[in-house]
Amino acid sequence: xxxxxxxxxxxFARPQFAARAQVVKGFSGLKSVSFSIQRNGFPSVRLQPxxxxxxxxxxxKPETVQKVCEIVKKQLALSDDTPVTGxxxxxxxxxxxxxxxxxVMGLEEAFEISVEEESAQSITTVQDAADLIxxxxxxxxx
Amino acid sequence: xxxxxxxxxxxxxxxSLARRPLASPPPLLPAPLPSPRETHLWYVVPDQLKDASLxxxxxxxxxxxxxxxxxxxxxxxxxxxxxxxxxxxxTTLARYTDCRVSPKSFKFRKNRFGKPEVEWNKxxxxxxxxxxxxxxxxxxxxxCGVALDLPIGVDIEEKQRKTRNNILSLARRYFSPxxxxxxxxxxxxxxxxHEFIRLWTLKEAYVKALGRGFSGAPFKDFxxxxxASNSKQVTGxxxxxxxxxVVEAVDHPGILMNRWHFALFELNNSHYAAVCxxxxxxxxxxxxxxxLKLEVWRTLPFVEDECVTxxxxxxxxxx
Numbered sequence: 430x431x432x433x434x435x436x437x438x439x440x441f442a443r444p445q446f447a448a449r450a451q452v453v454k455g456f457s458g459l460k461s462v463s464f465s466i467q468r469n470g471f472p473s474v475r476l477q478p479x480x481x482x483x484x485x486x487x488x489x490k491p492e493t494v495q496k497v498c499e500i501v502k503k504q505l506a507l508s509d510d511t512p513v514t515g516x517x518x519x520x521x522x523x524x525x526x527x528x529x530x531x532x533v534m535g536l537e538e539a540f541e542i543s544v545e546e547e548s549a550q551s552i553t554t555v556q557d558a559a560d561l562i563x564x565x566x567x568x569x570x571x
Numbered sequence: 572x573x574x575x576x577x578x579x580x581x582x583x584x585x586x587s588l589a590r591r592p593l594a595s596p597p598p599l600l601p602a603p604l605p606s607p608r609e610t611h612l613w614y615v616v617p618d619q620l621k622d623a624s625l626x627x628x629x630x631x632x633x634x635x636x637x638x639x640x641x642x643x644x645x646x647x648x649x650x651x652x653x654x655x656x657x658x659x660x661x662t663t664l665a666r667y668t669d670c671r672v673s674p675k676s677f678k679f680r681k682n683r684f685g686k687p688e689v690e691w692n693k694x695x696x697x698x699x700x701x702x703x704x705x706x707x708x709x710x711x712x713x714x715c716g717v718a719l720d721l722p723i724g725v726d727i728e729e730k731q732r733k734t735r736n737n738i739l740s741l742a743r744r745y746f747s748p749x750x751x752x753x754x755x756x757x758x759x760x761x762x763x764x765h766e767f768i769r770l771w772t773l774k775e776a777y778v779k780a781l782g783r784g785f786s787g788a789p790f791k792d793f794x795x796x797x798x799a800s801n802s803k804q805v806t807g808x809x810x811x812x813x814x815x816x817v818v819e820a821v822d823h824p825g826i827l828m829n830r831w832h833f834a835l836f837e838l839n840n841s842h843y844a845a846v847c848x849x850x851x852x853x854x855x856x857x858x859x860x861x862x863l864k865l866e867v868w869r870t871l872p873f874v875e876d877e878c879v880t881x882x883x884x885x886x887x888x889x890x
Contacts (some may be wrong), residue, residue, distance in 0.1 A: 511646070517645070521645050522649075523645065523652075525709070526775060527771060530744070532616070535735065537738075546786050550784070554744070
């Protein structure tokens with residue numbers, strides 16, 4: 430695991446998104462976003478994957494994936510023999526939107542990073558989360 | 572008063588293709604369309620389903636794509652929940668079509684932000700009702716809200732839901748400053764937890780009604796709170812204080828986003844439920860002081876429907 434240099438814990442970044450003022454007035458001009466993280470909605474509608482914002486040249490280290498699996502299993506109270514791997518989709522594991530934000534908070538704490546709303550939306554699998562974490566950790570230490 | 576209805580003898584369009592020779596499912600109790608400013612909420616309690624053959628009947632209603640999605644869920648309990656959710660949506664919507672559209676025939680698409688909506692076939696002699704719907708589930712309940720023409724969002728949470736993180740930490744991370752301040756006024760942790768959950772359902776319902784996805788309306792950027800209403804109560808409902816639920820943008824405090832109205836209540840003694848519905852701004856009758864109307868049914872599709880609106884299953888309604 431890359432060592433985390435730098436002293437301060439990252440402050441929570443303000444969520445970025447395009448036309449903020451439109452939250453008040455209406456919907457015009459908003460860029461299309463898709464939500465990959467399931468709400469308590471119904472899981473069988475396949476949502477469009479969000480465009481990849483992060484180009485990672487190689488997948489996250491197994492230890493990172495393992496740590497993410499642990500955090501996810503703990504949050505969702507999954508038994509030890511429930512298989513959770515990099516390919517596991519949060520929605521298929523039964524995570525609702527509150528679970529997801531708790532998982533993100535757990536990851537932020539464990540890895541001392543700050544995840545923006547938009548990045549959080551692009552995570553559908555454990556692997557996605559691990560890749561994002563490593564990207565953020567790397568960005569922090571560089 | 573509640574009434575129990577078993578299946579009655581109504582004709583149902585049969586489906587041309589069945590994967591296996593299943594008997595046609597029993598007919599569904601039809602429902603009259605929601606009136607303006609009215610939400611219909613249908614909920615199912617998975618634990619009430621004991622009959623495995625019913626699961627087969629539900630599975631038969633789904634599209635191949637939906638079936639695959641159900642089977643991709645991790646474990647039997649989650650699969651059953653996913654299956655029930657689809658069956659609930661399909662059977663609920665079918666009730667509003669006057670028996671013209673069977674649950675199996677419905678098609679769905681997503682709006683450009685990913686919110687599911689009905690995709691109607693073209694009918695020669697019938698205009699399908701402009702049904703808007705939204706579903707929400709927990710492991711112990713699935714709810715489907717229906718409204719006519721105007722966007723709707725529904726969210727339910729178990730009253731006893733515990734969070735792994737500290738409530739105020741969660742609130743500071745995800746809620747608006749006004750909401751955090753409100754939670755901080757609550758001295759005991761249990762009240763804080765309950766209020767957090769209730770606020771969460773309201774915020775979720777709003778975002779789902781907007782239909783733009785979580786990042787289309789980040790939780791941190793809007794406040795939902797109670798506002799003292801200065802209008803007289805027109806209806807005979809008693810409210811301890813004439814206040815209503817309002818939403819405002821954090822950047823524009825005091826400017827209420829009046830196009831949305833809300834209802835928050837307890838459901839089945841087990842859940843908090845929030846409904847958010849858009850107002851019809853073109854309708855002069857849909858003024859600020861006309862609150863959202865609610866009709867609620869407990870259902871086990873094809874088996875039992877019970878209207879629970881005026882019962883103890885729906886209580887502590889705030890609008």
